Amino acid sequence: MKRLSIIILAFMAVIMAKADEGMWTLYNLPQAVYEQMKAEGLQMPYDQLYNNNNALKNAVVNFSGYCTGVVVSPDGLVFTNHHCGFEAIRSHSTVQNDYMLNGFCAKTQTDELPNDGMFVSFMISQKDVTDRINTPAFQKMSNMEKEKAIDSIENVLSDSVSKADSTMYAEVKPFYEGNKYYMTVYQTFHDLRLVFAPTKSMGKFGGETDNWMWPRQTCDFSVFRIYADPKTNGPAAYSKDNVPYHPAVWAPVSTQGYKDGDYAMIMGYPGGTERYLSSYGIKEMRDADNTPRVQVRDIKQAIMKKYMVADEAIRIKYDSKFAHSANYWKNSIGMNKCIDSLEIIPQKQAYEKKIKAYVDSTGYLKGILNFDKMSNWYSQRFEHERALTFWVETFRRGADFASRAYEVSQSQRKALNNKDNRKFIVYPDITDTYDENVDKEMLLATLQNYDKQVRPEYLPELYNTIKDEFKGDYAKYVDFLYSKSNIMKKNIKIYINKKSTKKDPGYIMGCQLNDYISAEKNKIASINDSIDNQERYLCAAILRMEQDLPHYSDANFTMRLTYGQVGGYNMGNHNSGYYTDAESVLKKMEKGSDNPDYFAEQQIQSMLKSNDFGDYKDKTSNKMQLCFLTNNDITGGNSGSPVFNGKGELIGLAFDGNWDALSSDIHFDKKLARTICVDIRYVLYMMDKWGHADRLINEIKK
Structure with missing residues (x-):
């Protein structure tokens, strides 16, 4: 116990300077990290993060193997980024019905569109299986031989998991450059339907001009729904008879906003980093x-x-x-x-x-x-x-x-x-x-x-x-x-x-x-x-060498947690600010005739100019806030990841990093690295005022 206290104190002395760095696995989250999270504003016990059926991690999904999503309703609605749903939206588009360009809103559940090959996976559990793999004989193998050996062990472990529950399977991946191996158990749903997408002008606002840049005003979201077997509420291949999935957990959506310095936490599936690389x-x-x-x-x-x-x-x-x-x-x-x-x-x-x-x-x-x-x-x-x-x-x-x-x-x-x-x-x-x-x-x-x-x-x-x-x-x-x-x-x-x-x-x-x-x-x-x-x-x-300090493994598209605060950064004498508002997007839209990345339909411009923002307006700034910055640690794959406040309430969706720190996959610069997020109030505003999606808004508020 005494040694644990010493480690925690040593770690906290260092981490105060870089609390924003780290892609932590949840099943073995270091106690020192959790204590620091609480010190910075987390109000949830650890069990509510990972350990039980009602844990917050059960609302977060691997979205089709390349992004992250979050379940936001008792009927299986999933929020992710617009660019994560891009191909699904495009695949349903024609010249006559261009959902990519004009947006899409399913007025009823029967209008929700199926998507071949798409899926969401829930992480059920994770554990260390290093002792089963990393033997002296294994270390002498070539890379190809190691891959075959891992595949063989993974098949055995996955078969064991599937025997207990046929809807589940296991994956084994290397961590810490192959010094550790973890097994993760998943449940996958293959009937995923498109429910809502904003116009391309909003979902991709700024285009390549603003990509990886700040300030941003992109309303980068799309909405899908998970469908399940009507008898079991479990995974099933697409069928017109399937019904909306009823999850045990969904993320509560907050319209209370945030302020500079507020606690921010992201759970998601970062694809790959190489922080240990030579x-x-x-x-x-x-x-x-x-x-x-x-x-x-x-x-x-x-x-x-x-x-x-x-x-x-x-x-x-x-x-x-x-x-x-x-x-x-x-x-x-x-x-x-x-x-x-x-x-x-x-x-x-x-x-x-x-x-x-x-x-x-x-x-x-x-x-x-x-x-x-x-x-x-x-x-x-x-x-x-x-x-x-x-x-x-x-x-x-x-x-x-x-x-x-x-x-x-x-x-x-x-x-x-x-x-x-x-x-x-x-x-x-x-x-x-x-x-x-x-x-x-x-x-x-x-x-x-x-x-x-x-x-x-x-x-x-x-x-x-x-x-x-x-x-x-x-x-x-x-x-x-x-x-x-x-x-x-x-x-x-x-x-x-x-x-x-x-x-x-x-x-x-x-x-x-x-x-x-x-x-x-x-x-x-x-x-x-x-x-x-x-x-x-x-x-x-x-x-x-640094054994008294906790270390996270490089990202490998397994679920990770990162924590930090809402806030901007300084470049020389310039402060970035930490949010954008409706006024800023209207100024960019004025340049739409010269730059198509800033084009927006007149209807949307009029809507934003009307100042009719209702409950979606921030109560402190009295502005319609669109996107915001945090110092969370993310990378590709985190697109669509939920941004939670200290109570575990959804305040936004992560969608980008910033240009000034694009080397963060190999080197995290705590002064510069920022996550760009779309405000969840902006998402709801577009669904409500542009899409008139009352049934979806009411479903989220249940």
């Missing part, structure tokens, strides 16, 4: 990952934009693709800027000197953690990693033809290895997200760009095909692919292991891509293993 890894990220990504996406986005501006039908098809591409294009630009301006690499290098001194003085991991070897292995991998980024952006995240070609070849190989017994594959119709002219131009431009950007040894065999059979004429090669291949034909059957398939030029291209990437992975497999081991040792050394 200085060598950060340099690789900057130069071999981010820089090539930006270069290729510049090309792809310019092509999409050209066609989207010219044709409304193409805009609808490519809206989601463009937004997805542009988001981390701008993130990569901002991250590289911060890596340099905040001098993160020199900071890491100085910290690594301290770690080396600790290892040398204590003997812990001495001769095992070796910074010279780590540096050498990263140097050997650099050009491979750079070429891999160009390859992924060109052939896996570029033209649909290239991606499909690769997938067809992959399917054939699985069949030949007896891992797939199908006679043929029918790929889904992608007509609503594909245009041949756009795709052809994108493939042509990125093929040529890849040739210019990488060394000759990183060119797949298809470049010899272009050189030898098409005399170096890229345009002729691309025309040949689209005219002679069947792989992009609508609902075409791709027969496995047939001569007709093997002669298909798309299939041949896919094989060339597969041969290349398989060979490259084999070349650097041992280097990857060595680097991963060194990064794991580095993390272990940090944990041992």
